[in-house]
Amino acid sequence: MTDTILDRIKAYKLDEIADDKASLPLADVEAAAHNAPPVRGFAEALGRAQAKGYGLIAEVKKASPSKGLIRKDFHPASLAEAYEAGGATCLSVLTDRPSFQGAKPFLTQARKATSLPALRKDFMYDPYQVVEARALHADCILIIMASVSDAQAAELEDTAFDWGMDALIEVHDRAELDRALVLKSPLIGINNRNLKTFETTLETTRELSKAVPPGRLMISESGLNTPEDLADMASCGARSFLIGESLMRQENVAEATRALLKDPVAA
Numbered sequence: 667m668t669d670t671i672l673d674r675i676k677a678y679k680l681d682e683i684a685d686d687k688a689s690l691p692l693a694d695v696e697a698a699a700h701n702a703p704p705v706r707g708f709a710e711a712l713g714r715a716q717a718k719g720y721g722l723i724a725e726v727k728k729a730s731p732s733k734g735l736i737r738k739d740f741h742p743a744s745l746a747e748a749y750e751a752g753g754a755t756c757l758s759v760l761t762d763r764p765s766f767q768g769a770k771p772f773l774t775q776a777r778k779a780t781s782l783p784a785l786r787k788d789f790m791y792d793p794y795q796v797v798e799a800r801a802l803h804a805d806c807i808l809i810i811m812a813s814v815s816d817a818q819a820a821e822l823e824d825t826a827f828d829w830g831m832d833a834l835i836e837v838h839d840r841a842e843l844d845r846a847l848v849l850k851s852p853l854i855g856i857n858n859r860n861l862k863t864f865e866t867t868l869e870t871t872r873e874l875s876k877a878v879p880p881g882r883l884m885i886s887e888s889g890l891n892t893p894e895d896l897a898d899m900a901s902c903g904a905r906s907f908l909i910g911e912s913l914m915r916q917e918n919v920a921e922a923t924r925a926l927l928k929d930p931v932a933a
């Protein structure tokens with residue numbers, strides 16, 4: 667079978683982690699994590715936001731493997747400020763370089779420019795990366811069920827909780843959702859994009875949302891473009907969203923964020 671993009675990402679990520687561990691031992695990363703500013707409650711902020719409207723995790727994203735360069739004029743701190751001004755609840759910052767042209771300092775820069783909790787958006791396999799996320803000031807990490815075993819997922823989640831962070835558990839099909847529900851985290855992200863084929867359809871949230879039990883906080887991820895899309899997802903019970911590309915393509919990001927969050931019925 668030919669490799670999927672996810673297989674290729676995993677291969678270079680494991681090499682990267684080995685290199686990072688060799689140049690900066692875990693004890694040093696832990697020391698940096700201990701010196702990081704206090705955690706901002708990520709799940710708590712989403713819960714509060716969606717109690718009165720929508721929760722928005724706005725993504726600082728320069729490029730992607732499927733779309734190439736998304737935004738030329740790219741300054742993580744000013745983009746984060748624009749998101750906050752437009753009403754975003756949380757930030758997501760890509761730290762993966764080979765596929766997304768991200769960088770680890772982008773996370774620290776974006777978070778520091780706002781008072782919003784921030785997600786480290788990367789492909790996580792090793793607890794080392796979770797501690798590193800906190801050292802970069804992350805408040806939440808991503809666990810992609812499509813690319814980890816059950817044991818790995820539990821280990822990543824435990825490490826996040828040990829450091830006071832939240833964990834967003836990402837799923838794309840029913841089997842991944844069932845595995846995610848064995849974990850402790852209340853945050854379930856339904857990715858509308860298949861990370862193996864890049865096919866994106868909101869049908870994924872429409873279908874999988876039916877199997878998410880009450881008590882979990884559902885986040886619809888990827889391929890969301892309009893207030894009507896958000897209303898569609900909300901009618902399935904997903905009132906929090908992870909959105910990158912459609913906002914990153916706009917010249918005025920604050921204005922675009924505000925416009926996207928407008929209730930399409932009231933507007």
Ligand SMILES: O=P(O)(O)OC[C@@H](O)[C@@H](O)c1c[nH]c2ccccc12
Pocket residue numbers: 725727787788810836857887888889890908909910911912
């Ligand atoms: O740019 P979009 O279509 O709004 O999607 C954002 C986010 O959901 C997407 O970047 C994403 C979801 N899961 C991921 C895992 C790794 C990298 C990226 C992602």
